[in-house]
Amino acid sequence: MKTKAAIKPSRYFHTKALFALSAMLFMIAAIASSFRSKEDDPFKKAGKQTINKDSIESVKAFASVYKVLMSPRCMNCHPAGDVPLQGDDSHLHTMLPKRGTDGTGVYAMKCANCHQETNTPGLHTPPGNPKWHLPPADMKMVFQGKTPHELAKQLMDPNQNGHKNLQQLIEHASDTLVLAGWNPGEGRTLPPLSHKEFKKAWITWLTKGGYAPAPKPQ
Amino acid sequence: MANLTLNINNKEYRLDADPQMPLLWAIRDLAGLKGTKYGCGVAQCGACVVHMDSEAVRSCVTRVSRAAGKKIVTIEGLSENNNHPVQQAWQQIDVPQCGYCHSGQIMSAAVLLRDNPNPSDADIDDAMAGNICRCGTYLRIRKAIHLAAEMQQKTANG
Amino acid sequence: MLALGYFWKADAREAEIIKAIDADDFGVELNAWVHINTSGKVTIFSHRAEMGQGAYQAIPQILAEELEVNLSEVNVVFAKGDNKKYGNQVTGGSSTVRTAYKNLLKLGATAREMLIQAAANKWNVLKTDCYAEGGHVYHRPSGKKFHYGELVTEAAKLEPPKGILLKKRTDYKLIGKPLPRLDTWIKTNGTAVFxxxxxxxxxxxxxxxxxxxxxxxxxxxxxxxxxxxxxxxxxxxxxxxxxxxxxxxxxxxxxxxxxxxxxxxxxxxxxxxxxFEHLSTDEIYKRMRESLKTKEGLVFKKQGDPAIIFKNAAKKLDVIYETPYQYHACMEPxxxxxxxxxxxxxxxxxxxxxxxxxxxxxxxxxxxxxxxxxxxxxxxxxxxxxxxxxxxxxxxxxxxxxxxxxxxxWSREDDATQGPYRPGMMYRCEGVIKNGAIDAFKVKLAGQNNDHWRSGKKGEPNRSSSEGFLKPYYDTIKNLSINDVPFETPIPTMWWRSVYASTNGFAYESFMDELALEAGKDPLEFRRMHMQDERVQKLIDKLEEVSGWKNRKQNEGYGVAITECFESTVGQIVKVSRNTDGKVKIDHVWAVMDCGWYVNPDTIKAQVEGSIVMGLGAAVNHQVTFKDGKAVDNNFSTYQMPRINDIPPIEVYIMDNEEEAGGVGEPGLPPFAPALTNAIYDLTGKRIRKLPFNLAEV
CATH class of the missing domain: 3.30.365.10 (Aldehyde oxidase/xanthine dehydrogenase, molybdopterin binding domain)
Structure with a gap:
């Protein structure tokens, strides 16, 4: 069902809202996923692929990657602050749950207290995934507010990307939490590209050298 | 008939339940423990909070199948005689008005105090902003959590 | 006054046990509220509903005072619906204490006197040598005693005495004290039965x-x-x-x-x-605005000749205030x-x-x-x-x-989308200032009339909303008119906490601020000039003292509002400032309640605190939106409640006096919204005339 999210921006209760510049999401899991379908095995494909650097192709592919990562489905869990974002307008998550040290929430407000292993049926109900969480406090992997240049640099930097090497990055496109972006639950829009298109762009960007677009966006 | 077993308050309940049924309704209608409340059904209000393996889960969106094999504690089982420090503090400060949300409030506060024995106001906000109180007892909730922390520390210090 | 019958001696086991104490035996009925069993256990029937406001506490606290029993030992149960026995049981209009306290005091005292008489009879001594205390009757000279259970059977046979002197307020042991609520214990262990x-x-x-x-x-x-x-x-x-x-x-x-x-x-x-029409919110308010422009409406109140003053005035204020439809949103659907x-x-x-x-x-x-x-x-x-x-x-x-x-x-979604709702209202306020005071005030209001749903006559002004508008100012505004412009939609409407006052208060206490500014007066001083009732004057003094009104600083906004509702007056002062992001934040709320004779000050404080929280949601977030004849928001995900991190510090003060009891559960709500918007004006110069508004965007 493709419905527009009916969540309206809260008036008072999101006063601490950071201004969502453009929105999006992408769940970088701390642990590499075990998910690998035969047909779709990025590791295999990447293995066959030789790294053939091409800055123009790479940057072009990143434009598509960036659109996805900055969409609410990706960015909402990569906020600039310590509170996740929510909805297609990327408002601060109601009730302001906090990241916590390991990204799974704090006290009585842990992600998994509401977010189940699968989506809860119904409009405005918590979407689910067994690994639902934010990036941890020591590796926040912020997307919100990042320019294409900044985001690309960050993704390529092992000290900012969860210590991932190229192969791990490639694999990450099929992480279950990343895939959750394409199964967002009722009332939430999908990322602007299909997962297949996204993965293709992602791998292209990386295998062509992982170039960052110019610092000043045109 | 029973298709699953729930351990609630250290007691085994053999239940015949649709595995999709939220834990909330299994606790209330099948196990007959009515202290856990229905408020919104979509994890927005916190009236249904119970402890599942020591975490403050929202039973209205937790399927009963997820709860099988885990230890569930409801408000009825939080303490022997209504004397968990949080309950005692709630009583001393007369926190509840209508009282409907307070099973959930107390269960959330108990997890906060377990993880953080001396919470600041900001910690209380972080832990309790998921629990709605329409009567507006929030200032007393804050006060009672500070008091419960003191009481807990006194007990710990013997 | 309620028609309360005093004494029924039938053995009654009519009420359901909510608190599981002595469930087997309420004992002998001394009167409709008081039962005592032979072991001395006292059961008090609450004839009114308990929804958080504290009737379950106030009724026993009043009765136990004159009955001379320890409140903590009393068992409280809810009476069944029976208005022949209990009088009006509709728990609304903040009416439990204010309409029943005198009778409840007499009921307790009469029961006590009958128990004392029964003891005197048993001992064959003078009744004047006996007294009651803590559920016992004592014989002063000998020190002998009976507990009430030993006396109740005989006492119930006696003719109830007349003309008993009630205690003075200064002699109260229970009334006026912040005694712990009797329902707290069962609300912290999940055993209270909702x-x-x-x-x-x-x-x-x-x-x-x-x-x-x-x-x-x-x-x-x-x-x-x-x-x-x-x-x-x-x-x-x-x-x-x-x-x-x-x-x-x-x-x-x-x-x-x-x-x-x-x-x-x-x-x-x-x-x-x-x-019936399938209306949307925009259309409803457009029609209200139109009718306020073009129609004079029905006269609810008129004094002096405001028309002539408006006609001759060189300058007048003429503004419109809007308040939204509201949903009750009880936590229990x-x-x-x-x-x-x-x-x-x-x-x-x-x-x-x-x-x-x-x-x-x-x-x-x-x-x-x-x-x-x-x-x-x-x-x-x-x-x-x-x-x-x-x-x-x-x-x-x-x-x-x-x-x-x-x-x-009912699911939460049913509860939110089915109404009836508090009606949306629109007010056109006009005023003229002369010599720094109000010369004329005219208001026309348009909004659905709750009374019409209750089969009230359509050709009559809206008493469910007009009532109470500007009431504390009636005496000083010599030229005044209040008109109701009839307005109907197919949406069912009803009362919502504080009823008319919750919307009226916003309109007239906002306009009072605008008039004060026009008059060049301090807003608190302007109210002092125009609310001359002695009790209100004292309330203003108290507000001024506790809030530090006179010492307010440059970068702080202070707003005041004072409203009357259900026989009580509440004044509030809200303090706002800007946080480091430049957003308006609420720093503090001071509230002063004058409800006359009162029972439990802690309950009153709790009610005012809670009213302010509910008023906050109503001011800055809540409105039921209709689209194509249906209510749109169906759960807390979009109809968002204030949460613990939204609540400013609140201080509540209660005026002590010997006046008649007023309401407690509702009067704390109406002043909050206008006190807040007046404070925002004071800080920013921006006048908010429409609720709800987005605090983040001020």
Whole structure:
């Protein structure tokens, strides 16, 4: 069902809202996923692929990657602050749950207290995934507010990307939490590209050298 | 008939339940423990909070199948005689008005105090902003959590 | 004054035990409220509903004072609906204490005197040598004593004495003290029985899909999928009365709440929405605005000759204020159990108005009134919504149709989208200032009239809203007119906490600020000039003192509002400033309550605190939006409640005086919104005339 999210921006209760510049999401899991379908095995494909650097192709592919990562489905869990974002307008998550040290929430407000292993049926109900969480406090992997240049640099930097090497990055496109972006639950829009298109762009960007677009966006 | 077993308050309940049924309704209608409340059904209000393996889960969106094999504690089982420090503090400060949300409030506060024995106001906000109180007892909730922390520390210090 | 009968000696075991103490024996009935068993246990019947406001505390605290028993040892149970015995039991209008306290004091004192007389008779001593204390009667000279249980059987046979002197306030041991609430213990361990928690043997559960357009009918429905759901027993078409209209729906009856709810989701219903307009919010307010421009309306109150002053004035203020439709949003969604048994129907639930339910259901189901037996449980919030008959009526209709006891459970979505709602209102306020004071004030208000739903006459002004408008200023505004411009929509409306005052207060206390500015006066001083009642003057002094009004600083905004509601006056001062991001934040709220004679100061403080929190939500977030005849927001995800991190520090003060008791549960709400918007004006120069508004965007 493709419905527009009916969540309206809260008036008072999101006063601490950071201004969502453009929105999006992408769940970088701390642990590499075990998910690998035969047909779709990025590791295999990447293995066959030789790294053939091409800055123009790479940057072009990143434009598509960036659109996805900055969409609410990706960015909402990569906020600039310590509170996740929510909805297609990327408002601060109601009730302001906090990241916590390991990204799974704090006290009585842990992600998994509401977010189940699968989506809860119904409009405005918590979407689910067994690994639902934010990036941890020591590796926040912020997307919100990042320019294409900044985001690309960050993704390529092992000290900012969860210590991932190229192969791990490639694999990450099929992480279950990343895939959750394409199964967002009722009332939430999908990322602007299909997962297949996204993965293709992602791998292209990386295998062509992982170039960052110019610092000043045109 | 029973298709699953729930351990609630250290007691085994053999239940015949649709595995999709939220834990909330299994606790209330099948196990007959009515202290856990229905408020919104979509994890927005916190009236249904119970402890599942020591975490403050929202039973209205937790399927009963997820709860099988885990230890569930409801408000009825939080303490022997209504004397968990949080309950005692709630009583001393007369926190509840209508009282409907307070099973959930107390269960959330108990997890906060377990993880953080001396919470600041900001910690209380972080832990309790998921629990709605329409009567507006929030200032007393804050006060009672500070008091419960003191009481807990006194007990710990013997 | 209520027609309270004082003494019934019949052995009564009528009320349900909510607190499981001495459940087996209430003992002998000394009067309708007081039962004592032979072991001395005192049971006090609460004839009013407990929804958080503290009637369950206040009624026993008053009775125990004169009865001379320890409050902590008293057992409290809810009375059944029986207004011949208890008088009006409709728990609304903040009326429990203010309408009943004098009788309750007399009831307690009379029972005490009868117990003392019984002891004197037993000992064969002078009654004047005996006294009562802590549930015992003592013989002063000898020190002998009886507990009340040893006396009650004899006492009940005595003629109740007349003309008993009541205690002076200074002699009270219980009244006026912040005694701990009797219902706290059961509300911290999950044992308090709310409507949704009540179970009766062989009870089934029902969930009802009602017409989303508030008044429509069922054309047809397909229940084949619903009937396949495990646990579903039956599916039937039902109706419930909403004032003089009916709303139809389809009920799914099942063996658990969950199964009923699932069955309801699987229904396919075709609705008949003919015969009324499908309005949207924009259209409603456009029409209100239009009618305020073009119509004079019906005269509710007129003094002096405002028209001539407006005609000759060189300058006048002329502004419009708007307030939204509001949903009650009790934490406990509506629910009700009914058990129809041919010649009677018994009802259990979170009920504010047992008498109205008896009247309505007996008429609808053609039963004698006393055959509609109504039991109150604790209420998980009420705010006026549970002072209604629709949900018990529907439960009774279902029970009759399936011939079994049934609990009808409303989902949060049902609760939010079905109304009735607090009506949206629009006010056109005009004023002229002369010599620094109000020379003339004219208001026209447009908004739905709750009374019309209650079969009030359409050609009469709106007493459910006009009442109380500007009341504290009546004496000083010599040229005044209040007109009601009749306004109708198909949306059912009703009372919501503090009723008329919650919207009127915003309009007139905002306009008072605008007039003060026009007059070049300090807003608090301007009110002092125009509210000359001595009690209000003292309240203003108190507000000024506790808030530090005179010492306010440059970068702080202070706003004041004072309103009257249900015989009490509350003043509030709100302080705002900008945070480091430049957003307006609420720093502090001071509230002063004058409710005259009062019972429990801690309950009063709690009620004012809670009213301010509810007022905050109503001011900055809440509005029911209609689109194509349906209410849009259906859960807390979009109708967002204030949460713990939104609440500023609140200080509450109570005026001490010997005046008549006023209301407590509601009067704390109306001043908050105008005090806040007045404070925002003070800080920013921006006048907010429409609620709700976005604090983040000020």
């Amino acid at each position: 409507g949704l928690d009540k179970e009766i043997p062989d009870m089934l559960y029902a969930a009802v899909e009602r017409n989303p357009r508030l008044r429509g009918k069922v054309k047809s429905f397909d229940d084949s999928a619903a009937r396949r759901i495990r646990g579903v027993k039956d599916v039937i078409k039902v109706k419930m009365g909403v004032f003089s209209t009916y709303r139809e729906g389809v009920a799914v009856i099942a063996d658990s709440t969950w199964a009923a709810m699932q069955g309801k989701k699987a229904l396919k219903v075709v609705w008949d929405d003919s015969g 509506l629910n009700c159990i009914a058990h129809y048994q041919g010649d009677k129907v018994e009802i259990w639930g979170p009920i504010q108005a047992p008498d109205w339910i008896q009247d309505f259901v007996s008429k609808e189901m053609n039963l004698p009134r006393e055959k509609v037996i109504v039991n109150m449980t604790f209420l998980g919030g009420g705010f006026g919504r549970k002072a209604f008959m629709d949900y018990p009526h529907e439960a009774a209709v279902i029970s009759k149709a399936i011939n079994a006891p049934v609990q009808v459970v």
